[in-house]
Amino acid sequence: MRRFLAVVIIPMVLGGCASSGGRTGGMEGMEENAVVHAGTAADLEATRSVEPIREESATLWVNGLRCPQCSSNIDAQFARVRGVDEARVDLGTGTVTLALSGKERPSPRRLSEAVLDAGFTLVKIEAPAVVVAAPAPSAGGAGVQ
């Protein structure tokens, strides 16, 4: 068992170093695509709205879009959401742009659920009605419909 512990612990230690180094942002190449989305409390609240989005597009700020094939999960999940015509993933900015149409529109909560199903984390939704509405529903007449 001692031999096993030796050969297992070494890779784990090496791995731990790599992992913790990455978390602190000290690894070479980290400056590329160093996208960190941090939504406000209002942004988070807006993603929970159950009111349909009446705009024709919405931009979703998503964390965890780490690789192309992983991100194809996004396509698959949004294909099942009524009112979503197209989902375009931009790995460079960590965003997903949705084309919306039809009478039945998705709510921010429904979009958030789709992102979670895909395995990622929705930080913020940018659709005029959603962004303005969440913190102050009556502001500017652009509240959640």
Added chain:
Amino acid sequence: MLAAALALAGGAGAALAQEAMYTAAATMPSPGTGIVRPQLHIYRFGENPTTDVESTTIYEAETSIAYGIARDFAGYLVVPLQYEVDELANGDEDDDKGVDDLEAMLKWRFYKDDSGGLDTLRAALIVGAAFASGDDDDFSSGSVNPRVGAVVTSVQGRHGFNQDLSYQWNTGGDAEDNFGGEGPDDAIRAGSAYVYRIAPVAYTADSKGAWYLTAEVNTLYETGGDVDVRFAPGIMYEGWRWAIEVMGQLPIYQDVDERPEFEWGIGVGVRFSF
């Protein structure tokens, strides 16, 4: 370090990209989607201490299917077809083909922290079994061998790291057909994989694929005392709905008394999302 120590994991088959060939990852298909992952492996082994076989070459066509059952919950089935060529001590050759033990696994991702656009830390438990394929005992163990494990995946920008660890209770199998983890002794597997995105350096709005270099260290410890540590360098291209990967495998430490020593291996695989 803490993450890696907690890490641990599966040994079994497929998931998604940012995953190397021989080490599991805490990734999985989303609900209602899947990944088919056919792989061709060639393994070369030396003299078998329990028979008159001087060397063995195993050609394995392994197909794994992963399917998203629910959010953070996926099932895996692995089917390994094998063609084995033995070179005997008297100079003759013997060959045989069959189906090795099948593997059925469930993976539950119990932790996820997406800290940035590309960055994530995830952990998953893997539970399942390698079980009799119905083939004769030259290939299949003829038994049900439960396995439990865990895996941690960390991706930070261009750097990905996977650490897995698993324990398999072997309830059957025999020493002379054991090429690692298939004998009567229980098997403990640990894999560490580093996956580095070499291109593109930075994703853009038009990025639809990526090249990765991979390096793995995979350890197999059998409770009879045999230890086998392998290094596997490789390269992988990943598109939006598919990926292709090529890996080599070399021994870096072996202390095996009850089965043949591993000499080298290569693997080629593809992955398709559906």
